[in-house]
Amino acid sequence: MKSASHMLTCRALVAGTAAGTVALAAGDASAQRCPAVPPPRTKGPAIWLSYDQHDMDEMYDQSVYAFNQKHTLARSAANNKIAAATIGKSERFAYGPTPIEGVDVWKTKKPNAPVLIYIHGGSWRSGRSFDFALYAEPYINAGAHFVAIDFTNVRDTKGDLFPLVDQCRRAVGFVYRNAARFGGDPERLYLCSRSSGSHLAGCVVTTDWDKMGLPRTILKGAVLGSGMYDLKPVRMSARSKFVAFTDAMEHELSAQRHIDRLHTPLVLCIGTLETPEFQRQSREFADKVRAAGKPVELVVGQHYNHFEVGDTIGHPYQLMGRELIKMMKLSMAA
Amino acid sequence: MQKVKSASATITRRTLVAGAAAGAAALAAGPAEAQRCPPAAPRVKGPPVFRDLDQVDIDEGYDNDVYAFNARNVGERRVYNNRIAQSRLAKPDRFRYGPSEIEHLNVHRTARPKAPVLIFIQGGSWRGGARAQQFATYAEPYVKAGANFVIVDFADVRKTGGDIAPLVDQCRRAVAWTYRNAAAFGGDPERLYLISRSSGSHVASCVLITEWEKQGLPRNILKGAVLGSGMYDLAPVRLSKRSSFVTFTDAMVQELSAIRHVDRIHTPVVIGVGAHETPEFQRQAREFAAALKAAGKPVELIVAPGYNHYETGETIGHPYAVLGRAAMDMMNLNRG
Numbered sequence: 001m002k003s004a005s006h007m008l009t010c011r012a013l014v015a016g017t018a019a020g021t022v023a024l025a026a027g028d029a030s031a032q033r034c035p036a037v038p039p040p041r042t043k044g045p046a047i048w049l050s051y052d053q054h055d056m057d058e059m060y061d062q063s064v065y066a067f068n069q070k071h072t073l074a075r076s077a078a079n080n081k082i083a084a085a086t087i088g089k090s091e092r093f094a095y096g097p098t099p100i101e102g103v104d105v106w107k108t109k110k111p112n113a114p115v116l117i118y119i120h121g122g123s124w125r126s127g128r129s130f131d132f133a134l135y136a137e138p139y140i141n142a143g144a145h146f147v148a149i150d151f152t153n154v155r156d157t158k159g160d161l162f163p164l165v166d167q168c169r170r171a172v173g174f175v176y177r178n179a180a181r182f183g184g185d186p187e188r189l190y191l192c193s194r195s196s197g198s199h200l201a202g203c204v205v206t207t208d209w210d211k212m213g214l215p216r217t218i219l220k221g222a223v224l225g226s227g228m229y230d231l232k233p234v235r236m237s238a239r240s241k242f243v244a245f246t247d248a249m250e251h252e253l254s255a256q257r258h259i260d261r262l263h264t265p266l267v268l269c270i271g272t273l274e275t276p277e278f279q280r281q282s283r284e285f286a287d288k289v290r291a292a293g294k295p296v297e298l299v300v301g302q303h304y305n306h307f308e309v310g311d312t313i314g315h316p317y318q319l320m321g322r323e324l325i326k327m328m329k330l331s332m333a334a
Numbered sequence: 335m336q337k338v339k340s341a342s343a344t345i346t347r348r349t350l351v352a353g354a355a356a357g358a359a360a361l362a363a364g365p366a367e368a369q370r371c372p373p374a375a376p377r378v379k380g381p382p383v384f385r386d387l388d389q390v391d392i393d394e395g396y397d398n399d400v401y402a403f404n405a406r407n408v409g410e411r412r413v414y415n416n417r418i419a420q421s422r423l424a425k426p427d428r429f430r431y432g433p434s435e436i437e438h439l440n441v442h443r444t445a446r447p448k449a450p451v452l453i454f455i456q457g458g459s460w461r462g463g464a465r466a467q468q469f470a471t472y473a474e475p476y477v478k479a480g481a482n483f484v485i486v487d488f489a490d491v492r493k494t495g496g497d498i499a500p501l502v503d504q505c506r507r508a509v510a511w512t513y514r515n516a517a518a519f520g521g522d523p524e525r526l527y528l529i530s531r532s533s534g535s536h537v538a539s540c541v542l543i544t545e546w547e548k549q550g551l552p553r554n555i556l557k558g559a560v561l562g563s564g565m566y567d568l569a570p571v572r573l574s575k576r577s578s579f580v581t582f583t584d585a586m587v588q589e590l591s592a593i594r595h596v597d598r599i600h601t602p603v604v605i606g607v608g609a610h611e612t613p614e615f616q617r618q619a620r621e622f623a624a625a626l627k628a629a630g631k632p633v634e635l636i637v638a639p640g641y642n643h644y645e646t647g648e649t650i651g652h653p654y655a656v657l658g659r660a661a662m663d664m665m666n667l668n669r670g
Binding site for chain 1: 368369371372403404406407408410411414415418419445471474475478479480609610638639640641642645651652653654655659668669
């Protein structure tokens, strides 16, 4: 089923690319645009694949392809309040010297349990660890600890992504060294992320752990949803207004250029209603990891947009949640 | 949790009241209108046909696709997830609960002995018909958490000459059958629960007002019910274009409007509705909850921020959101 859905998506996208914007608008990826068919316009010169500047800006702007963006955010906020009231406060540990460098830990009752580490999205600009009790609840009930990483945002780093990546790497190192303190098994650390958090997670799974005195296989598995693994096209989009891309950043922080450093089995998730570029990013990263002979699975969720894919982290029976339960070998049986 | 729910309910009510007062333009900015695509065009309002609603308002108020731009996407997503759930679950047992071919139900059994039973009544504007196999996606969380899941097949209103009464009668008999036969499939007849969405919640509310004692069954045969996005008063529905496929009569409106028979309800009810559902569907949920409360019956109203009609229904399969969370809590199940 997975490969069949993947093929469907590819076909729709190829058709779109060949016939230009009009065909694209009618395709699967554009099904949640409002209006579904954008007003006609004269296309400018192609700057990336067959896309002009306008296309590129839209490809990296989720609100264009997900009409219900703000509704999914309202939903998450409401569900988070309910989850937080149900599971109680997390325990916070500092993993670094600055106040933002902390992790929020929601503990499972199971002893020596696996640990799921979460890196949030928000186009590198927003999101805080306490927003994610709603993702923690299913895992602590199913027998895994849930650790949400707090890290800085690009508005506070003058557009630099390096500090965000560095913090997430150090947070994982901290969890490995301190898991036993909260009842976690350091030999069963897993990673999960969505959107720009999956860009950071891509960088984390390609960390040179040897240099940090940590095992290469520190992360036993990762489920990355809706991410970016090559910054080159992102740099050409309107995202360059708030990220100060450089050649060094583009090279160092494009995970798909450092697959030799990858020692963690990956599951990459994407939705068929996401922007064509986001779908391509995951497909290409999966292809390159597979070509390098490393374990990777691409899961194409049918009829999910960018935000709906992320929502499934908190859903043990859909897309990302289902993959995480399987990866950590958790049991949902009462 | 309680606080969150009442806060959202208040916000929605306030917004709708403001919208109603200021006319269509103000409503367009409210949450009910937020998932229309394209947004409603300005128009001159016709004479009111129900309260302050004109014919267009009432037609649109009972046309969920108008207020949920992604209706098709959510439907297709359920089909996709259902295939995955079917591949994970054992094949359900199929039992006959009545004489006609349609009168069957699917039982997804849990591994736990003498477990509670959750009975599901499907939506689809009463036109769903036999498609129990399409709801394995809702069954899986409950089967894993320790409850049996029963999916009732019942007639399509297009095959009954537009009469809803046979659908209600079938669902009532399906519940009675489950009570009498639960033990045979490992279910506890003293722990039957009901869950439903959309037109299924209309039918489910009629099941709740059944005079069970006339059939020699206990009045509290159902220990709890979670009704999502339903209709509990058919009077305004009759005025909408739904009357093009339902043959409403005065007797049907009177007998099959649960809000007129709350005295016959002996089951605690959770009523769920999405904050982006049509103003009429939101009003139906609020008024039914208020009527139950006024009659001193146990009821909880959940107004879910950020959800439209179809997204609310999808949460039946989500143990941690809206309807699924309410059902898990109601049956006191352990989610993992």
